[in-house]
Amino acid sequence: MSTFVTTAPLASPVLNKLSTITPIVLTIAGSDSGGGAGIQADIKAISATGGYACSVITALTAQNTQGVTGIYSISSEFVEQQLDAVFSDLNVIAVKVGMLSDSDVIHSVAKKIKQYSPQYVVVDPVMVATSGDLLLQASAIDSLKSELLPLADVITPNLPEASALIGVKVPKNEGEMTAIIDELRQLGAKSVLLKGGHLEESTNSTDLFIGADSVERLSAARINTHNTHGTGCTLSSAIASYLAQGYELHAAVRLGKEYITQAIVHADELIIGKGHGPVNHFFDRNKAI
Template sequence: MPTHTTTHSAHTVLTPIVLTIAGSDSGGGAGIQADIKAISATGSYACSVITAITAQNTLGVSAIFPIPLEHIEKQLDAVFSDLNIVAVKVGMLADSDTIKLVAAKLKQYQPAFLVVDPVMVATSGDLLLQASAISTLKSELLPLADLITPNLPEAAALTDSPLPTDDLAMRAMVDQLRQLEVKTVLLKGGHLEQEDNSTDLLILADRIEELSAKRTPTQNTHGTGCTLSSAIASYLAQGHDLLHAVQLGKNYISKAIEHADELNIGAGHGPVNHFFQGHANAG
């Protein structure tokens, strides 16, 4: 009778595994679905822990069902106890208790890299997290992160400051963001739609690196923040240093936006084109 001797340790090439901890988007453009697409398209293996189930499409969110804490914990234990997770991306966490649980589990399992996309503000401008939950995010989770990736409304919420409306006001936030207990911040300038370029600021302890890409005129930008943070986590898992991983992530999301109109998804703000490389090859 044949015996199977293949074990995990028998594999000579380690697959870069990235965990996304976030909410599910039934429309497929953002959240867990966007994360899995971005991690896969950039060459890593994606696993997931779902923190909430949303009913949404390209026109908006109609319902949110938070996953019970016990089941979030069981998902985390399941993936960490079996998979060699190198990098973690955290997105939507519904409340303080969920944030505390995820932070405690990350301290327990200590993945090599943590990227936090602080999903706090809806496109409409509505706060998705209560003030107490923002405080918990800042005290419990952000200090664990190697990188956080706020857009301008999220950065304004984190620093309790006005929403920047131009490049100068965006740069004026740097000192306040440096005062957060965070290693590195990628401040995204995508909301400054009057600018020809979309410029992000990578705020390091000793300097600022600018990452700029020509702005693509399209309404199909749903899930850009999820996609970018997941791509960066993917590149970190593959061994790139932080600056290079951010540069690669910025290049990936810029191209995914550039090719977004090749898709025709829904009647509202459609998704970016995560698999633009495959489509280009097919052509």
């Protein structure tokens, strides 16, 4: 039986002993040439939230605010070389995994995560860009489910991604989100943050943080903006950053939700491109200038 708890404002996040260690976060993802999503968004989010970002690039995209016009995959061998270079030198506490374009790369990433055993793993199962462009080969979904998701402390699918992972129709309301909780648990991750941002008719953006025997409802007012490119990358990276700083998982997720909400609130302060612009990762800094 799932237990729902409406989240109260986070007044005093819980820190553990990691708070005294440099919070190094590795992002493993694709590059967005437009700068709004992927590795670029990850590095911005990790930096803005207090972490130190390092990166392994899995694919190059020819991309801007209007869409993706090309994808060039990096070989699994070179992905492994990048991973070895980072892990052999840097004390990586948390890993965020984003776009992985094929089964070979998924296998390599899973193998190296098992080898180096970072303390936290956050997986954003990137499959579709904000523009609707497919970013993950359909044949790789099974590899993602069998090899990588069970290694994650939290996975952060949006509704279309959750639909693709468990083979159901895309939920159209919060009740239908609730109905797929048990199936999402069966993916093997320790927890799931099911993002409800695609429920555009709702006045709130409500996510469900699904644990082994509990469900926490995280809700924020929906912001009327077209500038939402890179929201999933940004949220998952912020969660990884807070974990690396020593916040417990529930606190890291709630802080990540608060951060992405404010980044969306301030998104229209930026004028970037002609399509779906990025969120404002450095809203605090920008307000101070």
